[in-house]
Amino acid sequence: MKYKIPRGTQDILPAQSKKWQYIEQKAHDLCKRYNYQEIRTPMFEQTELFARGVGDTTDIVQKEMYTFEDRGGRSLTLRPEGTASTVRAFVENKMHGWADQPVKLYYIGPMFRYERPQSGRMRQFVQLGVEAMGSADPAIDAEVIGLAMDFYRELGLKNLKLVVNSLGDKESRNNHRNALIDHFKPRISEFCGDCQSRLEKNPLRILDCKVDRDHELMSSAPSILDYLNEESLDYFKKVQQFLNDMEIPYEVDATLVRGLDYYNNTAFEIMIDGEGFGAITTLTGGGRYNGLVEEIGGPTTPGIGFALSLERLLMALDTQGVELPVEQGLDAYLVTMGDQAKEAAPKLLHQLRKKGLTVDGDYLGRKMKGQMKAADRQQAEYVLILGEDELAQNSVMVKTMATGEQELIKLNEIMEKIGK
Ligand code: HAM
Secondary structure, eight states: OOOOOOOOOOOOOHHHHHHHHHHHHHHHHHHHTOEEEEOOOSSEHHHHHHHHHTOOHHIIIIIIOEEEETTTEEEEESOOOSSHHHHHHHHHHHHHHHSSSSSSEEEEEEEOOOOOOOOTTEEEEEEEEEEEOOOHHHHHHHHHHHHHHHHHHHTTOOOOEEEEEEOOOHHHHHHHHHHHHHGGGGGGSOOOHHHHHHHHHHHGGGGGGGSSSSHHHTTTOOOOTTTTHHHHHHHHHHHHHHHHTTTTTOEEEOOOOSSSHHHHHHOOOOOOOOEEEETTEEEEEEETTTTHHHHHTSSSEEEEEEEEEEEHHHHHHHHTTOOOOOOOSSOOOOOOOHHHHHHHHHHHHHHHTTOOOEEEEEESSOOOHHHHHHHTTTTTTTTEEEOOOHHHHTEEEEEEETOOOEEEGGGGGGHHHHHH
16 A cells, blocks of 8 residues: 555655745744734634635635534534634634734644645645734735735745725625626526526625636626725725835736635735746735624624735745745764764764754764765765864864865864854
8 A cells, every 4th residue: 555645735845844944934024023923723623613704605615625523523624714713713812802902913824725736726735824903994904915015025026916906895895796686697597506506695706706707797797896985995095095105016906806705895916927837826815804703703893814825935936936045054064983983973963062053973884985975965064073083182173165174173162163
């Protein structure tokens, strides 16, 4: 029996995990600058949370959830996204009562969706997400968008396109909804089964349908922007004004609806012009969700956030040839000659590591040449050569790999030579 990794998942091997660590650290640093604090929620939740939170007419809830029953007969689901969980934690921990409002949170962690795997679309993927809850100020919409754009820019990504839209408040959405029903109803039989069942429940979803996207009624469908009431329009204008002030370029696209049900007012996506990127060009999606906290049992609280997947980010960096400055080699590699030196190696390595150096040595009984080759492969900055003569003098021969220079150094002075 040969075991294989499940479809749509990946092993991240060491060369790659260095890049992961680098971008995760970048994310932590950036969120800190914006004063977002990390939250860690469970990998699974009650199924009902996502059905309610994400919305039961969405593809995620209808087709993509990993749902299972535990031994106690409870229906649980591997989280397909992070917003519902974060809002659940917000409500359960009564964060609306915290002195500092809005509550600004972020998370980095795996999400699970049963999708048809393709390049950039996985069944397990890692999202960086941020959620700001407790403020309905359009400035925070711009802040959240700015954070996402900064993240990409600081990593060196180019050709980004920020697309924004407004889905309006409840009243605007209702008016738009009725207009959509009037528009599609007479010819709904020409649409797929999903669209037909969504007509009454959530006609906005029809605009997101992949099967019928070329149907002529799609391009002529009523635009949300024509249905925004004064308040929603004002709000949208302010968000745009702040983006202008921050010199973040964007396009308004009235057809941007997003795949989750909880959005209102601001919705946005960040795309990339990417050759070799296949059909997947959306790197980030987010928006405002003013009704969600209430929906999940908390007090009326506005919220906004986004999520982006680190897999797609890494793909984008790769296709643009961006080299991340990940740390490669060792500070030092210890080469031993003879049994006595080999005996002394564990203690010396241990001491150097305690002092903060990245060091390694031989565990395969290799000859000196083999050990030198290993040091080279591991890109050691220094090689420490320990033989009987050096031992007798309580010293080690330090070879600087870049220059080939060698110097006999007392063991108790070694940090002065190779320490950082
Ligand atoms: P979403 O648009 O479903 O939104 O996903 C956000 C991002 O997650 C996408 O833009 C993409 O980068 C990544 N993503 C989604 N599915 C996959 C997949 N199968 N494989 C790889 N990457 C994927 C949300 O999840 C919302 N919770 C975002 C949000 C937060 N809205 C407000 N706050």
